[in-house]
Amino acid sequence: MPPIPPRPLGQYRHVRFVAAQIAIEAPVDLLIVGMQEKDGGRSGAEQVDRALHGTLGRLRAGGIFTGMAGEELTLWAPPAPIGARSLMLIGLGAGLAGDPLRIGRLTRQAMRSTLCTHARKVACLLGWNGLDIAEEGIEEIAAAMMRGALLALDGLETPPRPIEWIFDIRNGQAQRTAAALENALATWHSPE
Amino acid sequence: MPFHAPDGLYAPRAARPPISVMLVDDHLLLREGVRAVIGTQPDLTIAGEAEDGAQAIALYERLRPDVVLMDLQMPDMSGVEAIEAIRRGDPGARIIVLTTFSGDGRAIKALRAGAMGYLLKASLRKELLDAIRSVFNGGKHLDAQVATAIALHVLDDDLTERELAVLTLAAAGNSNKQIAARIGLSEETVKGHMKQAFAKLGAADRTHAVTIAAKRGLIEI
Numbered sequence: 001m002p003p004i005p006p007r008p009l010g011q012y013r014h015v016r017f018v019a020a021q022i023a024i025e026a027p028v029d030l031l032i033v034g035m036q037e038k039d040g041g042r043s044g045a046e047q048v049d050r051a052l053h054g055t056l057g058r059l060r061a062g063g064i065f066t067g068m069a070g071e072e073l074t075l076w077a078p079p080a081p082i083g084a085r086s087l088m089l090i091g092l093g094a095g096l097a098g099d100p101l102r103i104g105r106l107t108r109q110a111m112r113s114t115l116c117t118h119a120r121k122v123a124c125l126l127g128w129n130g131l132d133i134a135e136e137g138i139e140e141i142a143a144a145m146m147r148g149a150l151l152a153l154d155g156l157e158t159p160p161r162p163i164e165w166i167f168d169i170r171n172g173q174a175q176r177t178a179a180a181l182e183n184a185l186a187t188w189h190s191p192e
Numbered sequence: 193m194p195f196h197a198p199d200g201l202y203a204p205r206a207a208r209p210p211i212s213v214m215l216v217d218d219h220l221l222l223r224e225g226v227r228a229v230i231g232t233q234p235d236l237t238i239a240g241e242a243e244d245g246a247q248a249i250a251l252y253e254r255l256r257p258d259v260v261l262m263d264l265q266m267p268d269m270s271g272v273e274a275i276e277a278i279r280r281g282d283p284g285a286r287i288i289v290l291t292t293f294s295g296d297g298r299a300i301k302a303l304r305a306g307a308m309g310y311l312l313k314a315s316l317r318k319e320l321l322d323a324i325r326s327v328f329n330g331g332k333h334l335d336a337q338v339a340t341a342i343a344l345h346v347l348d349d350d351l352t353e354r355e356l357a358v359l360t361l362a363a364a365g366n367s368n369k370q371i372a373a374r375i376g377l378s379e380e381t382v383k384g385h386m387k388q389a390f391a392k393l394g395a396a397d398r399t400h401a402v403t404i405a406a407k408r409g410l411i412e413i
Contacts, residue, residue: 052340054343055339055340055343056343058343058344058346058347059339059342059343059346061346061347062300062342062343062346062347063346064303064332064334064339064342064346065332071332072326072330072331072332073331073332073333073334074322074323074326074331074332074333074334075334075335075336075339076311076315076319076322076323076333076334076335076336077319077335077336077337078336079336079340086319086322087336088331112329113326113329113331116322116325116326116328116329117322117325117326118318118321118322
């Protein structure tokens with residue numbers, strides 16, 4: 001896949017959103033990946049797991065992290081080649097099958113959990129590869145992810161410290177995905 | 193077009209009290225250090241401190257803190273036993289182990305006893321604070337070095353109580369004959385347990401087996 005330059009999407013409550021092709025070696029504070037209950041072979045976690053020589057798969061097989069929907073495990077200071085200071089696994093359950101409501105909820109959870117950390121630069125590799133999304137569902141899923149993140153920000157009493165939040169666009173539809181993320185942000189009105 | 197949040201995605205804002213943290217460690221200096229770190233955070237507060245497992249269980253029952261930071265090696269009762277007791281009384285108790293032991297043995301025991309986090313005492317201040325907040329919110333938090341050690345062995349066959357007892361006595365310098373006399377078995381049976389332990393640990397001999405078991409935190413010497 002040819003490299004696509006990062007695309008700024010806009011800012012909301014001190015969080016600057018960017019769409020980019022996320023590399024697991026990227027030097028971010030936090031890398032967020034989704035992991036299914038069973039080996040899907042294509043989720044973000046599977047790629048990270050290969051880089052970690054199967055550590056995540058064995059943790060799952062041993063019941064330390066099962067991949068149940070919404071389950072969360074943070075690993076502090078993962079080894080190379082992971083470039084992030086910490087790695088957050090979020091359980092995708094049996095798979096999301098392109099369900100916008102569920103992917104929105106999980107993105108909201110990811111943002112809420114991030115807000116509890118010291119992370120300033122966050123790469124969200126939560127979905128796409130493991131989502132089995134039909135091509136016509138790209139915009140709806142992208143919008144749900146952005147809205148999930150924005151809802152978490154609306155849950156705060158005061159704006160957070162400045163954060164750069166990077167959504168991954170390695171789903172083969174980078175331009176459409178980025179445009180949908182940008183549009184969801186631009187049209188967001190706080191539910192208050 | 194303004195977006196209206198679908199049902200199930202929106203949670204209203206709500207002010208919440210600080211996260212209350214209970215410290216359990218027999219070293220005063222460690223407790224003072226953690227107390228000082230937590231004292232700088234407006235959303236965290238120290239609910240109480242205990243210096244051994246029995247105190248921790250009683251204090252937890254009285255205070256019901258949001259998060260417990262638990263040492264593993266304390267006088268009278270181990271941290272794992274204290275975690276089990278606290279979780280029997282409150283299955284929702286959120287406990288983070290804060291220890292010097294990076295081996296998989298103690299970590300797996302602690303996590304299976306219900307610990308939600310496992311941190312090393314060499315952890316950075318930021319890691320400790322992130323872990324407290326993460327565990328309070330229902331997440332789990334592991335030092336990656338510990339996670340790697342766990343992953344290497346979590347699918348291995350566990351050593352039996354008897355195999356661990358034999359290895360512990362071997363670590364203290366006992367011969368098979370002496371071990372047999374100490375635990376009331378025949379020398380042949382002790383040899384059998386030792387062989388099983390070698391195989392499970394991937395050890396070449398008894399010294400190697402004891403070294404591996406101690407390093408992994410399976411036995412205490």
